[in-house]
Amino acid sequence: xxxPFIRLEGxxxxxxxxxxxxxxxxxxTLDISEGELVAIVGPSGCGKSTIMNVVxxxxxxTDGTVEIGNLDSPFxxxxxxxxxxxxxxLLKWRTVVDNxxxxxxxxxxxxxxxxxxxxxxxxxxxxxKFANAYPQQLSGGMQxxxxxxxxxxxxxxxxxxxxxxxxLDALTRERMNLELLRIWKESEKTIxxxxxxxxxxxxxxxxxxxxxxxxxxxAAHFDxxxxxxxxxxxxTTEEFGAYTREIYHLLGLR
Amino acid sequence: xxxxxLIIYGILSHVAFVAVWxxxxxxxxxxxxILPSPIETINELFEPSYNWSMHIxxxxxxxxxxxxxxxxxxxxxxxxxxxxxxxxxxxxxLLVTINMVPKVAMAPLFIVWLGYGLVPNMIIAxxxxxxxxxxxxxxxxxxxxxxxxxxxxxLKANRWQIFTKIQLPGSLPYLFSGMKVAAVLAVAGAIVGExxxxxxxxxxxxxxxxxxxxxxxxxxxxxxxxxxxIALYGAVVALEWVFITRKGIxx
Numbered sequence: 489x490x491x492p493f494i495r496l497e498g499x500x501x502x503x504x505x506x507x508x509x510x511x512x513x514x515x516x517t518l519d520i521s522e523g524e525l526v527a528i529v530g531p532s533g534c535g536k537s538t539i540m541n542v543v544x545x546x547x548x549x550t551d552g553t554v555e556i557g558n559l560d561s562p563f564x565x566x567x568x569x570x571x572x573x574x575x576x577x578l579l580k581w582r583t584v585v586d587n588x589x590x591x592x593x594x595x596x597x598x599x600x601x602x603x604x605x606x607x608x609x610x611x612x613x614x615x616x617k618f619a620n621a622y623p624q625q626l627s628g629g630m631q632x633x634x635x636x637x638x639x640x641x642x643x644x645x646x647x648x649x650x651x652x653x654x655x656l657d658a659l660t661r662e663r664m665n666l667e668l669l670r671i672w673k674e675s676e677k678t679i680x681x682x683x684x685x686x687x688x689x690x691x692x693x694x695x696x697x698x699x700x701x702x703x704x705x706x707a708a709h710f711d712x713x714x715x716x717x718x719x720x721x722x723x724t725t726e727e728f729g730a731y732t733r734e735i736y737h738l739l740g741l742r
Numbered sequence: 743x744x745x746x747x748l749i750i751y752g753i754l755s756h757v758a759f760v761a762v763w764x765x766x767x768x769x770x771x772x773x774x775x776i777l778p779s780p781i782e783t784i785n786e787l788f789e790p791s792y793n794w795s796m797h798i799x800x801x802x803x804x805x806x807x808x809x810x811x812x813x814x815x816x817x818x819x820x821x822x823x824x825x826x827x828x829x830x831x832x833x834x835x836l837l838v839t840i841n842m843v844p845k846v847a848m849a850p851l852f853i854v855w856l857g858y859g860l861v862p863n864m865i866i867a868x869x870x871x872x873x874x875x876x877x878x879x880x881x882x883x884x885x886x887x888x889x890x891x892x893x894x895x896x897l898k899a900n901r902w903q904i905f906t907k908i909q910l911p912g913s914l915p916y917l918f919s920g921m922k923v924a925a926v927l928a929v930a931g932a933i934v935g936e937x938x939x940x941x942x943x944x945x946x947x948x949x950x951x952x953x954x955x956x957x958x959x960x961x962x963x964x965x966x967x968x969x970x971x972i973a974l975y976g977a978v979v980a981l982e983w984v985f986i987t988r989k990g991i992x993x
Contacts, residue, residue, distance in 0.1 A: 496798040544896040566898030573889040581911045590907065593900045624990040642897075650889075 491558040492680050493522035494543065494646070498552035501538050512538040513704045515552070516698055522561050522645070527689035527726035530699030530707075531739065536682040538704075540648050543680060544569050556646065567595060570639030570677075574651040578623035584634050585610060585619040588590040591642045603642060606614060609637035612674060614667070629660040631669070633731050640675055649681045653688070662720065665691055669718055686739075690714075690731045691723060697737050707738050766957075778958035781899070786962040794966070800943040802970055804860055804932035808867025809974065812924055816875030819918065824875075824883045824909065837876065845870040846934050853939045863943070865933030871924035872932035875917070882916025883909045915991055918982040925978050929971040944970075 500514040513535025518527050528536050541547045542554060557563025570591070578587045585606050592602035597705045610616045613633040615626070623631055632652060639647050652668075653661045659660060673681055683689050689696045693712050700707045712731060714722050722728055736742060760780050766772075768778035774782055787794065805821055823830040847867050856862035886908055936945025944963045953957040 515972070541892065544894055545890070546892055568898045571896050573842075573893065575887065577887055577890045577893060579908065579911070581914070581985075581989055591897050593907070594894060594897045594903055617881045622991075624992075648896075711839045735758060 492519040492554065493524075493558060493561060493563075494518070494520040494556040494680075496539070496543075496552070496627070499539070499542060499549045499554060500551040501542055501547060502550040511704065514721070516697075516699075517552075517704045518706070518709070520680065520695070522558075522678050523693050525669075525681060525692055526695045526697065527681045527683060527693030528594065528697045528699060529585050529683055529686055529689035529735065531684060531701050534699040534701040536684075536706035537650055539699075540650050540680065540682055541656065543646075544571060544648055553720060558612055561645060567642065568645040570642070570644040570647045572632075572635050572639045572649040572652040572656045576623065576628075576635040578631055578634055578638075580623060582619050583622060584615070584626070587623060587634060588638045588641050590638060595642050597642060605643075606637065606641050609640050610634070613637045613671060628656055629664060630655065632664065634673060635653075636668070640677070642670075645678060647677050649678045649679060651683055652681075654685075661685075661688070666720070668692065685734045686721065686732050690728060690735070691718060696731070696735070698735055700739065708735075710734075745982055775955045775957045777796065782958040783965070786959045791834045792959065795815075795835060797942055797944050797947045797963070797969070798966055800860060800896035800940075801932055801936065801945065804863040804943065805928050805936065805970060805974060807860070807864040808931060809871060809924065809928040811864065811868045812875055812928065813876075813921060816872050816924075817879050817918070819867040819876050820879035820883055820913075820914070821910075823880050824905070830880075834880075837873070841873045845931065849934050849938050852935070858939035858941070862985055863932050863940060866935035867931035870934075872928040874923040874927070875920040878920030878923075879913055879914045882913030885916075886912060913985050918978065918986060921978050922975065925972065925975045927972070929967060 496516050496518040499516045500510045502509045503512055504510055516535075518526070528539060530536050538547070542549050543556065565577075578584070579590070582590075585603065588606040588609060589599075589602050590601075591608070607616070607619055610619050611633075612709065613636055615630050615633050615637075616632075618626060618630065626634065635652070636648075639649075650725060653664045656664060668679075669692065680693055681689070690712060691714075696710045696712055697706055698708045698710070704712065710731060714727055714731075715725065754928070764780050767774075769781075770777075786792065788828075819833075823834065832993075845866075848869060850864050852866050852869075856865060883900055890906065890908060894908065933945040933948075936943040937949060940946040944967050946961045948960050951963065
C-alpha cells in the first residue's frame with residue numbers, strides 16, 4: 489500500500505495564548521489514502537471544523553504534523569482544495585454557472601475551459617438546465633449541488649465538506665448522500681466529510697473518525713466494511729446497526 | 743393581488759386625492775390664499791413672470807449635484823474604512839457623532855462660510871444625504887459570511903480579489919437602500935439651503951410667494967419639488983432593478 493495522501497499526527501490546535509487560550513482540538517491522528525471518503529463525526533464543539541480548517545491550510549496546527557500529498561500525487565495548497573459548507577454560500581449576483589466558476593477565476597485558470605468544465609459539472613450534479621439561473625431561484629438541495637460543483641471546478645485533489653447537508657430536510661439529505669457517493673466515485677476525489685449525523689457518517693465513510701467534546705479529541709476510529717454499492721438498503725443491515733450502535737455509545741448516547 | 747391591479751389602485755388613490763381637494767375648495771368657502779383649487783394651482787404654470795424653468799433648473803442642479811457628490815464620497819469613504827481599519831476606528835465614531843448633529847441646523851454656517859448660490863446649497867444637500875450612504879455601504883462591505891471568506895482563502899485569494907469579487911458586489915443592495923433614503927434627504931437639503939439664502943430655485947420661489955400670500959404658486963412649486971424628488975428616486979429604483987431586483991436578490 490502506498491503512503492497515505494493525508495497524514496495527521498498528534499495534531500492540536502490552540503487559539504490564543506498558552507495560558508488563557510482555547511484548546512479547540514487535541515491529539516488527532518488520522519491517515520487518509522487518496523480517493524478515500526473519510527467521515528468525521530462528533531457533537532458541536534468537538535473540533536471537527538478546526539480539523540477542517542487546519543487541513544485546508546487556513547490555520548496552522550499548534551502541535552503535531554500535518555502532511556498532505558505524496559510522491560505519486562503531490563499536493564499544492566490553494567490549487568488542490570475544494571470546500572463545501574452547510575450554507576451553499578452562492579453569490580446572489582452571479583448566475584449558477586458563474587458561481588461555479590469562482591474558484592477557477594480566483595486561481596486564474598483559463599476562462600473558456602473552466603466554463604466548459606463548470607457546465608459539465610452542473611450536468612454531473614444534476615442541475616445542468618439551471619446553469620443560467622440565479623441561485624435564489626433554486627431549492628436548498630439544488631443550491632448545495634451547485635456548491636459541490638463549485639468545489640470541483642478547479643479539479644482539486646481534496647474536497648473538504650463541513651456539514652454540507654446539515655440544513656436540508658431529512659429526505660433531501662438522504663438523496664444528497666446517494667448523490668455524493670455517485671459524485672465521489674465519478675470524480676475519484678479524496679473527500680473529508682464532517683457531520684454530526686452518525687448514520688450519515690457510517691453510510692458515506694470508508695473510514696469514520698469519532699470525536700468527542702470537552703476535551704475535544706478523537707475518541708475512536710473505524711474502517712467501515714459495508715456491502716457495495718452502498719444503497720439505502722445498507723442502512724437496515726446488521727453491520728450498519730453495529731457500527732452506529734458503537735458510535736452512539738462512544739458519544740455517551742444510548 | 744396582480745401587478746396591474748396594484749398599479750390601478752395606486753393611480754386611483756392619486757386621482758381621488760386631487761378630486762377630494764377640488765371638491766373641498768368647491769364645497770367650502772375657504773379663500774384661495776388658504777386653499778387654492780388644483781385648477782388654480784395648475785394655472786400658475788402659465789404665468790410667464792414666474793420663470794419656472796430657471797427655478798426648476800437651479801433646484802435640480804443643487805439636488806443632483808449634492809446627491810452625486812454624496813454617493814461618490816460616501817462610497818469612497820466606506821471603501822477606505824474597509825481597507826484601513828485604523829481610519830475606520832478613528833473616523834467612524836466621529837462620523838456617528840457628527841451624524842447626530844441636525845444637518846439642517848448646520849446650514850446657516852455653510853452660508854457664512856461659502857456665501858450663497860448653487861454650490862453652497864449643493865453642499866448642504868450633500869451633507870444631509872451623505873451619512874446614510876457611508877453607513878449602509880460600509881455595513882454591506884463588512885457583512886460577508888465568514889465561511890465564504892474561508893472558502894476563498896483556501897484558494898489563496900488575495901485581498902483585492904476578495905474585495906472585487908465578493909465585498910463590493912455584495913454591498914450593492916445596501917448601497918441602494920442608502921441611496922433611496924439619501925434621495926429623499928437630498929431634496930430636503932437643497933430646499934433648506936434655498937430657504938436660508940439664495941436668489942433662485944424653488945425654495946427661494948416658495949418664500950418669495952409666501953410674502954405675497956400667493957398660495958397657488960406655492961402649491962405649484964411644492965408640486966415641482968415633489969416631482970424632482972420622484973424623478974431622482976425613480977432613477978435610483980430603476981438602477982436598483984437592473985443590478986439587484988431583476989436577479990431576485992434580497993439583503
